[in-house]
Amino acid sequence: MSEPLLQAVNLECERDDRVLFRDLSVAIVPGTLTRVEGPNGTGKTTLLRILAGLSDHYSGQVLWRGEPRNHRREEFARNLLYIGHKPGIKPLLTPMENLRSLVSGRRPLSDDVLSQALEGTGLAGFQTVPCRNLSAGQQRRVALARLLVSDEPLWILDEAFTAIDHHGVAALENLLQERARQGGAVIVTTHHDMDLPDMKRVTLGGLHAG
Amino acid sequence: MWRFFHKLGSPKWFYGIALQLRPWLLWVGLALLLGGVVWGLAFAPKDYLQGNSYRIIYIHVPAALLAQSVYVMMAVAGVVTLVWRMKLADLFVRAVAPVGAVLTFLALFTGAVWGKPTWGTWWIWDARLTSMLILLFLYFGVIALGAAISDEKSSARAVAVLLLVGVVNIPIIKYSVEWWNTLHQPATFKLTEKPAMPAEMWVPLLLSVLGLYLIFGWLACLRMQTEILQRERRTRWVKELVKEAGY
Amino acid sequence: MPADPAMVVRSPEDSPGTFGAMRSLFLRDLRVAFRQKQDLLNPLLFFIMVVSLFPLGVSPEVSFLSRAGSGILWVAALLSVLLSLDHLFRHDYDDGTLEQLVLQPQSLFLLVLAKTLAHWVVTGLPLVLLSPVLGVMVHLEGNSLGMLCLTLLIGTPVLSLIGSIGAALTLGLRSAGVLLSLLIIPLYIPVLIFGTGTVAAAAEGAPVGAYIALMGAFLVLAVTLAPFATAAALRISLSNS
Numbered sequence: 001m002s003e004p005l006l007q008a009v010n011l012e013c014e015r016d017d018r019v020l021f022r023d024l025s026v027a028i029v030p031g032t033l034t035r036v037e038g039p040n041g042t043g044k045t046t047l048l049r050i051l052a053g054l055s056d057h058y059s060g061q062v063l064w065r066g067e068p069r070n071h072r073r074e075e076f077a078r079n080l081l082y083i084g085h086k087p088g089i090k091p092l093l094t095p096m097e098n099l100r101s102l103v104s105g106r107r108p109l110s111d112d113v114l115s116q117a118l119e120g121t122g123l124a125g126f127q128t129v130p131c132r133n134l135s136a137g138q139q140r141r142v143a144l145a146r147l148l149v150s151d152e153p154l155w156i157l158d159e160a161f162t163a164i165d166h167h168g169v170a171a172l173e174n175l176l177q178e179r180a181r182q183g184g185a186v187i188v189t190t191h192h193d194m195d196l197p198d199m200k201r202v203t204l205g206g207l208h209a210g
Numbered sequence: 211m212w213r214f215f216h217k218l219g220s221p222k223w224f225y226g227i228a229l230q231l232r233p234w235l236l237w238v239g240l241a242l243l244l245g246g247v248v249w250g251l252a253f254a255p256k257d258y259l260q261g262n263s264y265r266i267i268y269i270h271v272p273a274a275l276l277a278q279s280v281y282v283m284m285a286v287a288g289v290v291t292l293v294w295r296m297k298l299a300d301l302f303v304r305a306v307a308p309v310g311a312v313l314t315f316l317a318l319f320t321g322a323v324w325g326k327p328t329w330g331t332w333w334i335w336d337a338r339l340t341s342m343l344i345l346l347f348l349y350f351g352v353i354a355l356g357a358a359i360s361d362e363k364s365s366a367r368a369v370a371v372l373l374l375v376g377v378v379n380i381p382i383i384k385y386s387v388e389w390w391n392t393l394h395q396p397a398t399f400k401l402t403e404k405p406a407m408p409a410e411m412w413v414p415l416l417l418s419v420l421g422l423y424l425i426f427g428w429l430a431c432l433r434m435q436t437e438i439l440q441r442e443r444r445t446r447w448v449k450e451l452v453k454e455a456g457y
Numbered sequence: 458m459p460a461d462p463a464m465v466v467r468s469p470e471d472s473p474g475t476f477g478a479m480r481s482l483f484l485r486d487l488r489v490a491f492r493q494k495q496d497l498l499n500p501l502l503f504f505i506m507v508v509s510l511f512p513l514g515v516s517p518e519v520s521f522l523s524r525a526g527s528g529i530l531w532v533a534a535l536l537s538v539l540l541s542l543d544h545l546f547r548h549d550y551d552d553g554t555l556e557q558l559v560l561q562p563q564s565l566f567l568l569v570l571a572k573t574l575a576h577w578v579v580t581g582l583p584l585v586l587l588s589p590v591l592g593v594m595v596h597l598e599g600n601s602l603g604m605l606c607l608t609l610l611i612g613t614p615v616l617s618l619i620g621s622i623g624a625a626l627t628l629g630l631r632s633a634g635v636l637l638s639l640l641i642i643p644l645y646i647p648v649l650i651f652g653t654g655t656v657a658a659a660a661e662g663a664p665v666g667a668y669i670a671l672m673g674a675f676l677v678l679a680v681t682l683a684p685f686a687t688a689a690a691l692r693i694s695l696s697n698s
Contacts, residue, residue, distance in 0.1 A: 005466075016361070017444070030464065054556055055696045057363060065466070074469035078562040086553025092492040093485070101485045105478040105561040107471070130492075153464045183464035292689075347643040354639050358630050364697035368626050371690050372640060375622055378682065379644050382675075386647035393654055 003066065004029050005079075005154055005185050006051060011060040013046055020046055024060075026202055030153060033180040034187045035194060038204030044189045045085060047204065048158045051187065052082040078106065081152040085159055087143035091132035095123055095142045098131060102146055109149055117148040122168065137163040147175060155179065155186045162191065221438040222447050224298055228431040235428035243272075243421025250414035257411075263327040266320050271415060272422040274317035274342060278380075280310035280426070281345065284352070285377035288370030298434075300366035301441075303373070304356060305433035309426065311349035318342050337391035341384050348376045362441070475563045479571035482558070486575035489548075496544065500537040500580050501587060507533040508591050519596050526595030527605050527656035534584045534609060535616060535645055541580040542620040542641070543634050545572070546691065550628050550698075559695055565688040573621045573684065574614075581613030604659040608652040611672045615648050618683040625690035629698055648675060 004027040011024040020043030028034060028051075036044050049055040051062065053069060053076065062069045064076045089098050099114050118127050121141040131139055140163050147155065155176075161169050169192065176186050177196055188194075250268035257264040284306060290299035321339050322332045333339070355372055359365035407415075442448045472478075490497055511529045512522060522529075549555035558568055588609050592602045623641040627633040655668040 052560065054559065056692075057361075057696060074562050075466070077560055078467050078469045078472055080560065082556070082560055084553055084556050086551070086556070088553035088557045090485075090489055090548075090552055090554060092489050097485070097488065101481060102557060104481040105472065105563060108473055108477070151467065153466055344643050344646055347639075351640040351643065354636055355626060358627070358632075358636055359697065361697050364693055367693045368690060371622070371686055371693065372626060375644065375686050379647070382647045383643070386650040390650045390654060393657065 002030050004063075005065060006069075007061075007063040007066070008051060009061040009063065011047075011050065011058050011062075013043060013050065013058045015043070015046065015057065021204055024202075024204075026051075028154070028185045028187060030185050031180055031183045032185055032200055033176055033196065033198065034185075034200040034202060036187065036189045036202045036204065042205035044204060045158055047202075048082075048156055048187065048189060049084070052080060052084075052156045053077070054082070054084075079152050080154050080156065081146060081150050082156045083143050083146070083158065083160060085162075087140050089131050089139045089142050091139075092130060094128045094130055095134070095145070096127045098142055099145055102143075103149060107151065113149060114145075117145040118142070120148045121145045135163075137165060137168070140164060141168070144172065147179075153184050155184065155188075157186070157188045159191060160188055161194075221297060221301065221442055222445075225435055225438050228435050232428055232431050235424050235431065239421045239424025239426075239428060241421070242417050243425060246414045246416070246418030246421055250411075250418065254411050254414055255408065260328060263324060266324045268415060268418050270317060270320035270324060272419045273313050273320065274338075275419055276422050276426055277310055277313035277317050277342070277345060280306055280313065281348065281373075281380065282377060284310065285373040288373035288377075291366050291370040292374075297366075300362075300369075301434050301437050302430065303352075303366070303369060305437055306426075306430050307349060307353050307356065309429055309433070311346060311353060313426075314342055314346040314349055318346065335391070337388045340391070341387050344383050344387070345380070348380075352376070469562045472562050475567050478561060478563045479567055482568055483571045483575045486572060487578065490575070490579040497579055497583070500541040501583055503540055504533050504537040504584055504587065505591065507536060508595065512595070523596040523598065523601075526592065526597045527601060527660075528653045529595060530588055530591055530605060531609070531612075531649055531652050531656075534581075534588070534613065535649060537584060538580060538613060538616040538620060539638055539641060539645075541576070542617075542624045542637060545576050545621055545624040546628050547624075547633075550694075555691070556695060559691060565691070566684045569621065569684040569687045569691070570680070573617050573687070576621070577614050577617040581617050585609045585613060598660075601656050601660045604656045604665065607669065608655050608672060611669070611676055612648050612652045615672075615675050615679045616645060618679040619644050619648075621687045622683055622690060625687045625694060628691070628694035648672075651675070 006026075006028040008024065008026045011026075012022045013020045024047075026034075036047055038044055046055060046057070050058050053062075053073070064072055069076050088102060090101075093101070095118050096111070096114060099118060100109075100111070103109055103114070115127055118124070121144050123138060123141055123145070126134060126138065131142060134142070140160075144160065144164075157176075161172060164172065173194065173196060176188065177198075179186055180198070247268050251265050254265070256262060284303045287299040287302045290296050291303070318339065321336075321342065325334055325336075325339075326332055352369055352372060356365055356369045359368055439448055439451075508529055511525070515521065515525075546555060549558065558572075559565060561568060585606060588606050589602060592605055597605060620637075620641050623637045623644075626640065627637045630636060651668060651672050655665050655672065658668060659665045
């Protein structure tokens with residue numbers, strides 16, 4: 001087993017006087033697909049935001065390749081692809097422009113590659129339509145097109161399947177599995193019951209079971 | 211070192227210390243303040259220029275001095291919040307911000323009262339008064355931002371950032387207001403700039419300044435304790451405390 | 458299981474330089490701004506309307522206007538920058554691009570600087586360009602008029618930079634607009650004083666080199682310090698969402 005990319009040790013998170021989780025330890029190893037699950041309001045999104053480094057409402061440690069993440073913030077940022085609840089799509093820009101500006105800070109890619117990625121998520125013919133004229137599912141697909149050109153080994157996807165149709169869900173599940181097989185690490189939350197072979201689970205909400 | 215900081219940051223530990231400290235701060239502070247003010251108001255000599263009206267400095271100057279240093283203290287606490295995440299620092303800011311605002315207001319008010327006999331009008335855009343007015347605005351900003359963010363930790367850190375920005379700006383504001391003042395009304399009669407004050411005048415002033423600082427310390431302790439009880443109401447030690455008190 | 462070569466950990470050097478990222482962010486913001494032209498126009502219209510309130514509300518006399526004109530224009534410019542600040546991060550916050558910005562491998566300080574610069578180009582700079590016209594309408598004379606434009610040119614970026622701190626601090630809060638003004642107006646006072654003071658000094662024929670240098674110092678100070686505070690405030694605000 002290879003060393004974990006990302007590790008959370010004894011995380012505790014309290015929001016609005018309510019403990020969401022306590023003594024939570026997670027290790028994300030390359031080549032795995034992990035689903036964070038639990039009922040609404042148990043802190044799935046919060047956990048993902050903590051792991052991604054967006055939220056520091058926690059005590060405990062987050063390690064990137066064995067070292068405190070904050071010591072290697074830039075390296076961590078370069079190796080993480082995060083897609084949140086809000087997909088990060090500007091309604092006034094076209095899918096092409098959106099995708100280009102999202103990847104440009106990481107690695108500039110030619111327009112051909114980007115255009116192919118958009119076609120790969122089913123947006124052929126929509127590359128130059130402003131995103132505000134697209135449906136919610138299509139906007140989500142623009143964000144997901146980043147996955148097709150990603151060279152980041154760690155993906156954190158919050159509600160990645162929101163607004164995606166059946167066909168798209170199957171394709172995305174395949175993509176995530178394929179990614180894990182190639183040695184990437186994927187952390188997701190989903191609103192549908194995803195059950196894939198070899199999928200790891202982190203279950204939240206145990207605290208209030210009793 | 212770390213353990214010490216941790217202990218220092220513990221509200222429970224502070225609560226105990228504050229409990230012991232409070233009576234000293236209050237009584238010594240009151241004695242000094244009363245001594246200074248009574249001496250200043252009743253026994254200090256008349257000013258050869260302003261007569262008796264200058265005596266308001268025994269309230270005005272301590273309030274103005276303290277109002278400015280409270281902001282600086284809050285900014286220091288802000289650094290502590292950002293660097294060490296110490297809860298106590300935020301408690302301090304929250305407890306003293308309104309006190310600082312009231313002191314600033316007091317300084318402005320006494321300044322206006324003093325202005326009436328000196329300038330013949332309640333308000334003049336004098337450099338010091340204007341600076342105090344802007345300080346009051348800064349206090350309002352801190353209080354408003356603290357109240358607007360419901361999450362404790364975010365609120366503490368956002369306020370800390372604002373305090374740091376404010377404290378960097380205070381000297382710039384002071385300097386520019388002074389420059390503005392000379393530009394618009396050169397050589398007016400300044401309130402507190404006296405070449406040499408005889409000892410019978412400044413010793414009581416010193417006493418009342420010291421006294422007000424101590425009373426501020428007392429008030430800060432008291433308000434912080436209240437805030438601690440509020441925030442830690444679910445912890446065991448607070449519950450036991452309440453039980454002991456017989457409620 | 459042999460890891461795919463595509464899955465190796467990247468070093469931060471393996472991404473375009475900070476300058477490239479700043480440039481692309483700057484251009485993106487300009488592009489977004491120019492797709493929503495009405496938003497570009499609104500602060501300008503506000504600027505013109507506020508200026509026209511003074512002759513109507515106080516006095517249209519030439520002697521009054523030529524004396525107070527620089528102050529009126531400065532206050533109006535300050536208010537319209539203040540009004541536009543709410544947009545600086547709000548849209549990015551709402552659509553999630555702000556999260557992506559914070560997660561970029563480049564320094565947030567410089568990215569914030571690029572964003573603020575873009576904001577100034579679409580709000581502050583048009584105000585500067587419009588100010589000679591309004592200056593003529595309030596009867597400023599040649600020397601004062603030139604000086605007014607110069608002080609606005611140096612001063613408005615400072616307004617944008619300081620304002621970005623407030624915009625970041627109030628992100629995601631209810632009634633953020635009013636709160637933002639409360640926090641920022643006191644911090645604007647030195648710039649306002651020196652901006653109008655320099656024009657007044659120029660009108661009296663006094664040498665103004667030192668004042669201009671001082672305003673330049675404000676600008677340098679704001680460029681070097683404000684983005685730090687803004688970046689910190691952005692992380693805090695995002696942490697809270």
